[in-house]
Amino acid sequence: MSATLFDRDSMAAWYAHQHLQTDPGIVAVYYLPTNADDREIRFVEINELIGDRNDDSLEPIDFGIDTGTDNAHKLFVLDVTPAQWKRFQVRDLDLPGNWSLEDAISYRS
Amino acid sequence: MNSYQKVWWQQAISDHEAFVLIRGMGVAQCHSLHYLQMVTEKIAKAYFWRSGSAPPQSHASFVRFLRFLGQIRQEDRDRIANLFTFNRFADFQSWIRATLPIAYELERLAPALANDGPNSEYPWPHAKPQFAPTNHMFAIWPSLTSGQGRDLMRIIRIAVERFPEYADT
Numbered sequence: 001m002s003a004t005l006f007d008r009d010s011m012a013a014w015y016a017h018q019h020l021q022t023d024p025g026i027v028a029v030y031y032l033p034t035n036a037d038d039r040e041i042r043f044v045e046i047n048e049l050i051g052d053r054n055d056d057s058l059e060p061i062d063f064g065i066d067t068g069t070d071n072a073h074k075l076f077v078l079d080v081t082p083a084q085w086k087r088f089q090v091r092d093l094d095l096p097g098n099w100s101l102e103d104a105i106s107y108r109s
Numbered sequence: 110m111n112s113y114q115k116v117w118w119q120q121a122i123s124d125h126e127a128f129v130l131i132r133g134m135g136v137a138q139c140h141s142l143h144y145l146q147m148v149t150e151k152i153a154k155a156y157f158w159r160s161g162s163a164p165p166q167s168h169a170s171f172v173r174f175l176r177f178l179g180q181i182r183q184e185d186r187d188r189i190a191n192l193f194t195f196n197r198f199a200d201f202q203s204w205i206r207a208t209l210p211i212a213y214e215l216e217r218l219a220p221a222l223a224n225d226g227p228n229s230e231y232p233w234p235h236a237k238p239q240f241a242p243t244n245h246m247f248a249i250w251p252s253l254t255s256g257q258g259r260d261l262m263r264i265i266r267i268a269v270e271r272f273p274e275y276a277d278t
Contacts, residue, residue, distance in 0.1 A: 019256075022251070022255070023256050023257075025256050026256055045256060047256045049256065049257070050256065051200050051204065052195075052196050053195060053196065054191065054195070054196060055194075056194045056267065057194035059266065061259040062132065063132060063133070063254065064133045064134045064135025064136070065135050066135065067134055067135035074133065074135075079259055
């Protein structure tokens with residue numbers, strides 16, 4: 001498998017724009033490259049349509065994509081409410097595992 | 110939870126584990142969809158076995174399951190809403206209403222409900238098969254991979270993992 005064919009940052013930007021264009025609830029996408037594997041794209045997506053929820057709802061959903069090709073990778077999406085996002089920022093709520101906001105890149109609609 | 114519910118729940122757990130593995134592997138959509146449809150059918154049937162009598166053999170049970178949860182008796186409402194991550198039962202009901210279209214589509218992935226069209230298991234149409242599930246881009250996939258669909262997957266995970274807490278409700 002060639003490591004040069006897969007450009008994680010470009011792929012992340014493409015996904016972020018797609019999600020913002022097609023999902024009316026999503027107001028911002030944060031791409032979190034720190035601590036992620038080379039072929040792992042981690043997103044936190046702020047979704048205004050989720051409604052007020054408790055923290056048991058916080059679970060990244062992963063999809064394998066292009067498996068068996070040079071472009072194989074995984075996309076993880078953690079959907080959060082605007083209120084939960086504010087709590088992440090003030091560290092009142094922890095991101096899953098070793099997810100980190102360090103060097104996060106934001107995309108907005 | 111009675112013994113009938115327990116065996117259906119055990120199978121739903123195993124199907125859900127398979128679903129999560131397959132979703133992460135990135136194989137053809139039909140395989141993820143097949144297992145997700147089976148998880149939802151089995152957790153629903155586990156729930157309906159609470160009466161001690163067999164629920165209908167039909168694959169159509171998940172929509173009915175969500176509707177039942179949305180109409181449970183008053184004294185259980187706060188507890189059930191919270192179990193499924195909602196702070197108010199009215200919010201849970203609104204979520205069910207908004208999600209039912211995806212639930213209907215999930216049910217219709219079962220061959221018996223697919224009206225001889227796209228399903229997650231067998232080539233169609235039956236008499237003169239022209240299409241294989243493995244090559245098909247399913248109409249439900251964009252919905253399932255949207256924020257609303259991912260949210261449904263989380264609720265399905267909770268429905269399976271925390272079944273003992275509402276099995277008798």
